[in-house]
Amino acid sequence: MAYSSRKKSSSRRRKQRAPRLKLRWVLGIVVVFIGFVFFSGPKSLIKLYVLLEKKDQLVRSREELKQRVVELDTEIHRLKTDTTYIEKMAREKYLLKRADEEVVMIKTK
Secondary structure: OHHHHHHHHHHHHHHHHHHHHHHHHHHHHHHHHHHHHHHOOOOOHHHHHHHHHHHHHHHHHHHHHHHHHHHHHHHHHHHHHOHHHHHHHHHHHHOOOOOOOOOOOOOOO
């Protein structure tokens, strides 16, 4: 009799372990699947992070370009209307001079 009661208790332990073991396997497979979905493929978290960084960079670049456009529009307006500004640009960029002036160039080291 003692032998049969031991046999029954060990089989009960096995029956109690079996659902826990199956649960662990199922949870392990689910975790691996979720990890695969999140970290690989076209919609992975890594690619999402890279795309968000690129978007931020493009937004910053767009703002800088808008500022540059405003600066250029201002310069165009001044070149069309302001004669003193036109004269200043001609002297600085193209080294132009009046008939009674001399241009002196100083070399720096």
